[in-house]
Amino acid sequence: MTQIAWFDEIDEKDLAFYAGGKGASLCRMSRYGMPVPEGFVVCSQMFTQFMEQCGLWKEVYRLLDCIDFSDNTSLDTVADEIRKKIEEAEMPMDMQREIADYYRKLGENAAVAVRSSGTAEDLDDASFAGQQETYLYVIGEKDVVRYIQLCWASLYNGRAIFYRNAKGFDERSISIAVVVQRMVNSEKAGVLFCANPIDKDQNTVVIEAAWGLGEGVVQGIVTPDNFWIDKKTYEVTNEFISEKEIMVVRMSEAGGVMEIEVSEDLREAPVLSAEEQKKLVDMALKVEAYYKKPQDIEWAIENGQCYLLQSRPITTL
Numbered sequence: 001m002t003q004i005a006w007f008d009e010i011d012e013k014d015l016a017f018y019a020g021g022k023g024a025s026l027c028r029m030s031r032y033g034m035p036v037p038e039g040f041v042v043c044s045q046m047f048t049q050f051m052e053q054c055g056l057w058k059e060v061y062r063l064l065d066c067i068d069f070s071d072n073t074s075l076d077t078v079a080d081e082i083r084k085k086i087e088e089a090e091m092p093m094d095m096q097r098e099i100a101d102y103y104r105k106l107g108e109n110a111a112v113a114v115r116s117s118g119t120a121e122d123l124d125d126a127s128f129a130g131q132q133e134t135y136l137y138v139i140g141e142k143d144v145v146r147y148i149q150l151c152w153a154s155l156y157n158g159r160a161i162f163y164r165n166a167k168g169f170d171e172r173s174i175s176i177a178v179v180v181q182r183m184v185n186s187e188k189a190g191v192l193f194c195a196n197p198i199d200k201d202q203n204t205v206v207i208e209a210a211w212g213l214g215e216g217v218v219q220g221i222v223t224p225d226n227f228w229i230d231k232k233t234y235e236v237t238n239e240f241i242s243e244k245e246i247m248v249v250r251m252s253e254a255g256g257v258m259e260i261e262v263s264e265d266l267r268e269a270p271v272l273s274a275e276e277q278k279k280l281v282d283m284a285l286k287v288e289a290y291y292k293k294p295q296d297i298e299w300a301i302e303n304g305q306c307y308l309l310q311s312r313p314i315t316t317l
Contacts, residue, residue, distance in 0.1 A: 002043070003042070003043055003045050003046040003049070003095070003098065004040055004041065004042050004043060004046065004098055004099065004102050005018075005019075005040060005041055005043060006039075006040045006041075006102075007026055007027045007030040007031070007036065007038075007039060007040065007041070008027070008030060008031055010027055010041065010043075012028075015027055015028070016119065017044060017119055017175070018041070018043040018044055018045060018177060019041045019043060019044075019117060019177050019179075020041075020044060020116075020117030020118050020119050020175075020176060020177035020179075021117060021118060021119070021120070021312065022115060022116070022117035022118075022179055022310055022312070023041040023117035023177045023178075023179045024117075025310065025311045025312060026039070026041075026179060026181070026310070027041070028290070029287065029290075029308055029311060032286075032290050034283070034286065034287065034308045035283075035305065035306060035307050035308055036181075036307070036308050036309075037181050037182040037183075037184055037307055037309070038106065038181070038182045039106075039112070039179055039180055039181030039182060040102050040179075040180055041117070041177050041178070041179055041180075042099060042148055042177060042178040042179075042180065043177050044119055044175035044176060044177045046095060047152050047155075047175055047176050047177070047178075048175060049095075050089070050091060050092070050095060050149075050152065051086075053092055054089040054090070056085060056086060056089060059085065060082050060085070060086075060156070061171065061172065063078045063081060063082055064078065064082070064161070064171050066078060067161070067165075069162065069165055072158075075158045075161065075162060076158045078161075079156055079157055079158035079161055080158075082153075082156040083153040083154070083156050083157065084153075086149070086152055086153035086156070087149060087150060087153045089149075091145060091149055096145050099141075099144060099145050099148060099180075100141040100144070100145065102180070103141055103144045103180065104141070106180075106182055109139050109140060110139070110182060110183075111137050111138070111139050111182075111183040111185075111250075111255060112137075112138050112139075112144065112180050112181060112182060112183050113134065113135070113136050113137075113138070113179075113180075113181050113182075113183050113309075114134070114135045114138050114144060114147040114148060114151060114178060114179070114180055115134045115135075115151070115178065115179040115180075115181065115310075116132030116133050116134060116151040116154055116155070116176060116178060116179075117132075117176065117177040117178060117179050118132055118155060118160075118174065118175075118176045118177075119174055119175045119176065119177070120164065120169050120174045132151065132154040132155060132157070132160060132176065133150060133151050133154035133157075134151075134215075135147040135150070135151070136183065136213065136215065136256075136257050137183055137250050137251065137255040137256055137257055138183075138255055139254060139255040140255075143255065144180060148178045148180070151176065151178045152176055152178070155174070155175075155176040181309075184300040184302050184307050184309065185250060185302055186212065186213055186214065186300035186301055186302050186307075187211070187212070187301060187302060187303075188209055188210065188211055188212070188271045188272065188276075188300075188301045189209070189210065189212065189213055189214030189216075189217065189298075189299060189300035189301065189309075190207065190208045190209040190210055190214055190217045190224055190271075190298075190299065191207075191208050191214070191217055191218065191296065191297065191298050191299070192205060192206065192207045192208070192280055192283075192284050192297050192299060193205065193206040193284075193294065193295075193296055193297075193314060194284045194285075194287065194288040194294035194295045194296075194297070194314070195294035195314060195317055196228065197296075197314060197316050197317070200316075200317050202294060202317075203230060203231050203232070204228050204229065204230060204231065204237065205228075205229045205231055205280075205281050205284045205285075206226070206227070206228055206229075207225075207226070207227045207229065207272065207277065207280055207281075208224040208225070208226055209224050209225045209227070209271040209272050210222045210224040210225070210244055210247065210271060211244055211247040211262055211266055211271060212247030212248045212249045212260075213247075213248040213249060213250075213257060213300070214298055214299070214300055214309065215248045215257065216246065216247055216248040216259075218298065221246055221248060221259065222242075222244055222245070222246050222247065222248075223242040223243075223244070224242060224244070224271070225239075225240065225241050225242055225244075225270060225271045225272065226238075226239070226240040226242070227239055227240075227272065227277060229277060229281050231281065231284075231285060234277075234278055234281060236277070241268065241269075241270050243267055243268055244262050244266070244267055244268075244271070245261060245262055245267060246259050246260070246261065246262065247259070247260060247261075247262050276301060276306070279306045280299060280306060283297070283299065283306060283308060284297060287308070287311050291311070291313070293313055293314075294313070294314045294317060295311045295312065295313060295314065296311070296312050296313070296314045297310065297311045298310040298311075
């Protein structure tokens with residue numbers, strides 16, 4: 001099994017372990033013909049080899065065994081120490097070169113999203129959403145390598161360690177992959193649910209939308225517009241247009257993101273047109289039909305094109 005692979009190169013039987021939850025979903029959706037931005041997966045095998053070559057496993061497991069899960073200070077102290085060891089280790093040059101080779105194929109100085117994809121995340125009965133790191137508008141080979149290593153380290157942040165312990169995961173059986181994906185410079189973005197997570201109505205699609213990048217919605221930085229739409233008739237049964245004061249956008253040509261104020265003419269304007277709402281409902285129905293269960297989807301719109309950035313099961317139904 002290769003250490004790095006494009007979305008269409010990993011066998012279905014290997015997806016869950018080598019690509020992690022997020023990576024596996026993107027690979028499947030890409031093959032299924034969904035509008036997934038181009039990208040590749042730095043497979044969990046590379047993380048395992050990195051940890052072995054840098055001699056980190058023994059110390060990581062020793063530190064994990066020292067955690068007193070009834071004491072937040074103990075948890076945070078150990079998590080910080082583990083992450084620091086991983087972040088400061090020297091990634092072998094052959095790994096750096098292989099990552100750089102794949103990155104260059106996305107285009108010279110392409111802007112990419114670097115997203116953690118844990119092998120234990122996005123399961124039907126457990127959601128690790130937001131517990132490992134995502135970095136947006138990463139540009140250049142050196143930064144891509146650096147942020148992949150930071151994603152690896154984020155496997156051991158305190159919240160993720162605590163959640164795995166609470167869910168009974170064996171730390172020696174978990175791993176992490178990283179998705180490197182062409183960045184969508186969205187004018188509008190958000191999340192949608194293939195069933196209503198509030199009243200559990202499976203005949204309704206719920207769309208949350210905001211200006212700019214979807215991180216504003218995912219991270220709770222903005223209060224998004226909210227639409228409840230009937231799956232069969234496409235009728236909007238409930239609508240809330242928020243006052244959107246902040247949006248997340250690209251920081252500069254060098255990369256990174258920042259928060260800016262929304263212009264006065266857009267603050268109270270609906271983010272989505274009726275046509276865009278229909279496109280997103282169509283996307284929801286197609287993804288749900290593939291997985292045969294309601295999904296929690298991250299989406300973005302750039303130049304009128306809808307993109308699927310992530311799909312995971314809704315765990316609250």
